[in-house]
Amino acid sequence: MRLKKPALLLCVALMPTAGLGDEIWVSNEKSDTVSVIDVDTLEVVREYPVGERPRGITFSRDYSHLYICASDSDSVQVMDVATGEILHDLPSGADPEQFALHPNDRLLYIANEDDAVTTVVDTETHRVITQINVGVEPEGMAVSPDGKVAITTSETTNMAHWIDTETNTIFANTLVDARPRHAEFTDDGSKLWVSSEIGGTVTVFNTADQSEITKIAFEITGVHPDKVQPVGVELNHDNSLAYVALGPANHVAVVDTATYKVLEYVLVGRRVWHMAFSPDDSKLFTTNGVSGDVSVIDLSNHKAIKSIKVGRFPWGAVARPTE
Amino acid sequence: MRHSIAVWLGALLISAATGASAAAAGLREVQALYLQIAQPERPVLSNLDPIPDDLGQAGAHLAIADNNTTGGFMGYRFVLDVVRVAEGDLQAARAALADSTAQYVLLDMNAAQMSELVGDDAARLYFNVRSYDDALRGADCRASLMHTLPSYAMRADALMQFALKKRWTDIVMVEGNAPEDALFAAALRRSATKFGLKIAAEKTWIFDGDLRRQAGAEVPLFTQDFGDYDVMLVADEHNDFARYLSYNTWLARPVLGGDGLRATGWDRVNEQWGAAQLQSRFTDLAARDMLDVDYAAWAALRAVDEALIRTKFAERDAIRSYLLSDLELAGFKGRPLSFRAWNGQLRQPIGLTHASALVAMAPLEGFLHSVNELDSLGADAPESQCKAFGG
Numbered sequence: 001m002r003l004k005k006p007a008l009l010l011c012v013a014l015m016p017t018a019g020l021g022d023e024i025w026v027s028n029e030k031s032d033t034v035s036v037i038d039v040d041t042l043e044v045v046r047e048y049p050v051g052e053r054p055r056g057i058t059f060s061r062d063y064s065h066l067y068i069c070a071s072d073s074d075s076v077q078v079m080d081v082a083t084g085e086i087l088h089d090l091p092s093g094a095d096p097e098q099f100a101l102h103p104n105d106r107l108l109y110i111a112n113e114d115d116a117v118t119t120v121v122d123t124e125t126h127r128v129i130t131q132i133n134v135g136v137e138p139e140g141m142a143v144s145p146d147g148k149v150a151i152t153t154s155e156t157t158n159m160a161h162w163i164d165t166e167t168n169t170i171f172a173n174t175l176v177d178a179r180p181r182h183a184e185f186t187d188d189g190s191k192l193w194v195s196s197e198i199g200g201t202v203t204v205f206n207t208a209d210q211s212e213i214t215k216i217a218f219e220i221t222g223v224h225p226d227k228v229q230p231v232g233v234e235l236n237h238d239n240s241l242a243y244v245a246l247g248p249a250n251h252v253a254v255v256d257t258a259t260y261k262v263l264e265y266v267l268v269g270r271r272v273w274h275m276a277f278s279p280d281d282s283k284l285f286t287t288n289g290v291s292g293d294v295s296v297i298d299l300s301n302h303k304a305i306k307s308i309k310v311g312r313f314p315w316g317a318v319a320r321p322t323e
Numbered sequence: 324m325r326h327s328i329a330v331w332l333g334a335l336l337i338s339a340a341t342g343a344s345a346a347a348a349g350l351r352e353v354q355a356l357y358l359q360i361a362q363p364e365r366p367v368l369s370n371l372d373p374i375p376d377d378l379g380q381a382g383a384h385l386a387i388a389d390n391n392t393t394g395g396f397m398g399y400r401f402v403l404d405v406v407r408v409a410e411g412d413l414q415a416a417r418a419a420l421a422d423s424t425a426q427y428v429l430l431d432m433n434a435a436q437m438s439e440l441v442g443d444d445a446a447r448l449y450f451n452v453r454s455y456d457d458a459l460r461g462a463d464c465r466a467s468l469m470h471t472l473p474s475y476a477m478r479a480d481a482l483m484q485f486a487l488k489k490r491w492t493d494i495v496m497v498e499g500n501a502p503e504d505a506l507f508a509a510a511l512r513r514s515a516t517k518f519g520l521k522i523a524a525e526k527t528w529i530f531d532g533d534l535r536r537q538a539g540a541e542v543p544l545f546t547q548d549f550g551d552y553d554v555m556l557v558a559d560e561h562n563d564f565a566r567y568l569s570y571n572t573w574l575a576r577p578v579l580g581g582d583g584l585r586a587t588g589w590d591r592v593n594e595q596w597g598a599a600q601l602q603s604r605f606t607d608l609a610a611r612d613m614l615d616v617d618y619a620a621w622a623a624l625r626a627v628d629e630a631l632i633r634t635k636f637a638e639r640d641a642i643r644s645y646l647l648s649d650l651e652l653a654g655f656k657g658r659p660l661s662f663r664a665w666n667g668q669l670r671q672p673i674g675l676t677h678a679s680a681l682v683a684m685a686p687l688e689g690f691l692h693s694v695n696e697l698d699s700l701g702a703d704a705p706e707s708q709c710k711a712f713g714g
Contacts, residue, residue: 113600116392136392137600155597156653157393158632173396175632178653179597198653224696226658248657 022279023320025066026287026294027054028311034068034079035294035310037285039278039319042296042306048084051077056098056141057316060123061105067123069096069110069316076110076121081320091128093119098182100141100150102165109150109163111138118152118161120168130168134161140194142183144207153180153194160194162210172210176203182274184233184242186257193242195230202230202244204260214260216244223249232274236299237281245272245286252286254302266302268295273314279321287314351399353390353631355624356425357383358440359407360416360432365501367563379431379452380405381609382617386624388608393628399636401624416440426639427627429620430468434459441465448643450623452616455503457510460666460702464709469646469667471588471626472619475510477701478586481673481685482556482579483514484699488687491553491577495524497546497568499559508558511580522556524549528564542571549573557581583677586685589618590676598655622660622669626652647712657684658697666709670697 022039027050034054036046051070058067059081066079067090075089076096093112096119100109107129110119116136120129135157142151143165150163153176160183162172177199184193191213192205202216218228229247235257236243242255251265252272269288272295276285283305284297293307294314357380364374375381387401394400404423408415413436420428420440428449430437434456441449444467451459451470460474486494494515498508508525515522526548530541546555546568555572557580559565565581577583591612594602601621605613613621629652630645631637637645647667651659656672663670673685686692690699702708 114603133395135396136389136604137597154392155600156389157396158629158653159393159396161396170396178629178651178659198659199651200659226696 022322024276024278024285024294025057025059025318025320026285026310026314027057027068027316029053029055029289029313029315031311031313033311034066035314037294037308037310039280039283042308044308044310046084047311048079050079050086051075051089055315056096057318058099058101059318059320060101063320065123066318067099067101067108069099071095071097071113076108078123088126090121090123090126091119092121093117093128093131097139098141100143102143102150103145103147107165109141109143109152109165111141111152113137113139113155116154118150118163132161132163132168132170134170135159139181140183142185142192144185145187145189149207151183151185151192151194153183155179155181155197158196158199160192160205174205174210174212177201177215181231182233184235186235186239188239193233193235195233195244197229197231197247200225200228200230202233202242202255216255216260216262218244218246218249218253218262218265220246220249220251220265223251231272232286234275234277234284236277243275243284245275247271247273248290250288252284252297264302266297266304268297268304269293269307274317276317276319279319285317285319287317289313289315349398350394351636353399353401353427353627354423354425355383355387355401355403355427355429355627356420356423357403357405357429357431357620358416358419359405360412360436361407361410362433363410365561365563367561369562369566371566372562375609375611375614377609378614379429379616379620381605381611382452382613382620383429383624385605385608385617386621386628389604389621390624390628393632397632399631401628403624413439427624429623431616431620434463437468438463438465441468443467446639448627448639448646450619452619452623456506457702458708460668461708462710464666464711466667466711467643469623469626469662469669471622471669472615473588473671473673474668474701475507476514477668477671477673479507479510479514480517480700481586481675482511482584483518483520484685484687484690485584485675485683486554486579487518487520488683488689489554492520493551493553494520494522494556495526495549495552495554496522496556496558497526497528497565499528499557499561499563499565501559501561501563503560504558507560507580511556511558523552528559530564538567538571542568543573546571547573552576554579555583557583584682585676586673587676588615588671588673589613590615590674590681592676592679592681593655593674595681596655596657597653601655619669622652622654622671625654626650626660626662626669661695663698663704665704665707665712666702667712668701670695672697673700 024037051073053072056069076092095114135154137155140153177196179198232245244253269291271290406419434454559581654660
């Protein structure tokens, strides 16, 4: 243990710029930093200071920029991935929590939790294009793969709002179970998965007509149903499996996307929020808010193989592949 | 008296105006009434914590704003009338009720007034947002009266779970002079028995001087008689003298209840489970901290909204049965909230807090229950004295 720290410092000293291997970047809500994990060594190799209470994070298409929702700084920060420097802040509206980058690589759709609006920001001109009134406490954000539809989920209104990105107006509102937190499109854009934290369910929608296909419930032996609180949802590379982070149940559910049956539950750290796949699709990294670490799940056998200590309250996670 | 009538008339006028505009817009309208009978304010030693004039009402207003955001997308709106009548004027409250067409009524008054006012009325649904009284959830319960404020028993059980978890089993208690203190003390005694603990010694608070000057001299002597103990319970619902106990006891022992560790349905220090958002919405609206009565009012109207949406705007009876059997309300306390089918009490975690942090959220880990751990707090189905819910 004593040997490890100098070794880590050495790494940081030798690699001031972006590393060589694939990486997972993690936002630490209560230490105002972003930790970078090397996918091969499963060690934290860098940690960058960012704005206050970083939550949602995402890369630009070429991975040269990292966008960071600095919730308590009321801004979205843009980081130069090569150097870790914050280049500038984007106007974001108050309390940005999550966002989604439009496939055009230019527009960010941002959920402003305190203001009940979704803000659309142009990352090139640094201007707010519009703000769209949504329900109370907007949180989950997604943009369809074809870029035509943006989704905002609002936690207290219990809805997914369907936004036409051409006009930036809401064209449909669909009710889900209590406290929807995350929305995820399938790669072909035909379905939308929405998690409901307090309802304890995940609703799958047919995007063509916004109808509900199914609602998935979860049950873990020895865990009280009230503690099963789905948050993050990620679909694997061929969309055959969905992984659902179950919050204070400390498990990730693995769901067959053809039958919508839960195949198994993988035990991870405490209060699991969000997840990211390694670029080679062999591992899944989960952020565990309360235990302050990241669990690594081996996807060949669905076993947690390591937990990696990061900053306080890790929240968002996103993968950065090597070219 | 004159003042309260003016407020009442004002409320009716406002409601008439908003009602007309909503109807013009073709929106479905849900009417709610906040009915308050003023309570005598008990004089306390300290001037630090005045009771807010809009206690409870501000919570109701926030719920209306939250509900109407959803309503904006779904084509309905809630309209809230607030009627405040003078101390003891049950007649005026009855008249206000008769004048109102609201199906959902929040009651801010004492337990006896609530029982009296609700009676056997099966046309409306009432919510108790002001009284912790255990009898009102027990032998005096009413089929149309739901309770979003926790009971004395729920608060007492939360403290007792904490004492047991900490293995503070040698317990003493100080009881104040207010009738509410006697009720909470009784709940603490029952709770001690329920969790297999014993209150070894009790004293009643006797001083009537100004403790702000004398606490340092009087409290050590008063607490010296207890001998050794692990923890001191205080039943002082108005926080009259309890605030002078901490740091002044003869032995260095923690104080539970009163101004020591508080057991509440809501407290300004709640910030986990998304609570920070609710707190900031409330502070923006009311320019003060959200208190447990505000939270109870907020939860009542949020529950009605949730039931209306999920039942596609069913009538009152169907709303009542939805609330009692299917509701899962997101209440920023880490678990879904629901109503107990045997007495209409909102199941909810109870926060154990001090001035600047949440210490624990009861039910504490390890206190198991065959159906719902939240039912380890307060009167459970088998022990309930309430018959009006078909129990």
